Amino acid sequence: MADHEENEKMTRPLDPDVVSETEVPDRGSAAFPESGVFALVMPTGERVQEEVQTRRTLGRSDKRHRQVVPDIDLAAFGAWENGVSRVHAALQREGEHLYLIDLGSTNGTFLNDVRLAPQSPRLICDGDQVRLGLMRMRVFFESQDDID
Numbered sequence: 001m002a003d004h005e006e007n008e009k010m011t012r013p014l015d016p017d018v019v020s021e022t023e024v025p026d027r028g029s030a031a032f033p034e035s036g037v038f039a040l041v042m043p044t045g046e047r048v049q050e051e052v053q054t055r056r057t058l059g060r061s062d063k064r065h066r067q068v069v070p071d072i073d074l075a076a077f078g079a080w081e082n083g084v085s086r087v088h089a090a091l092q093r094e095g096e097h098l099y100l101i102d103l104g105s106t107n108g109t110f111l112n113d114v115r116l117a118p119q120s121p122r123l124i125c126d127g128d129q130v131r132l133g134l135m136r137m138r139v140f141f142e143s144q145d146d147i148d
Contacts, residue, residue: 027112028126029141032098037142038091040130042077049142052093057103058132059088074135083107083133089116091124098124098141107133 032038040048050056050072059070060079068086073079085105092099099121102109109116110131116122124130126141 027128030123030125031096031141032093032124033141033143035142036093038098039140039142040072041138041140043136044077046077048072048074052091052098055090055092057087057090058084059086060084062086074132077135079132079135082135084135085133088132089130092121098139100124100130105132 036051036053038050038052040050042048056071058072058074060075061069061073062075062080070087072091074084083106085103085107087103088105089103089109090101092101100109100111100116101121102116102118104118108131110129111122111124112129113131114122124139126139128139130137130139
């Protein structure tokens with residue numbers, strides 16, 4: 001137990017050989033809805049519905065570093081075990097578009113299995129696959145009808 005608690009303060013480095021390639025999905029529309037709402041869908045089917053008007057950070061909480069809390073906490077989905085940093089990436093809205101930005105994470109941020117360079121925004125399309133370390137999820141844009 002003590003070893004796990006000690007490891008929680010740092011991102012778990014991953015073996016690059018563990019990362020497997022998967023089929024890149026067909027890309028949907030790049031037009032982000034006015035509602036500013038998107039859903040992150042985990043491989044288990046669990047959905048995290050969020051809103052972004054400007055910028056939201058993705059990462060995991062850590063009880064030893066309570067002052068560092070991401071806007072979207074993925075700890076409940078096994079973030080530490082999958083190599084997600086405390087503040088791993090950001091989703092930034094610019095007009096009608098949503099961008100994914102790696103924030104200098106230990107294990108990388110990937111968009112459709114292409115690794116992002118740190119601090120280099122990449123356009124997200126509806127249905128794109130995002131990977132933080134080994135944690136995979138799909139991003140879906142939500143229309144006003146999906147919210148009501």
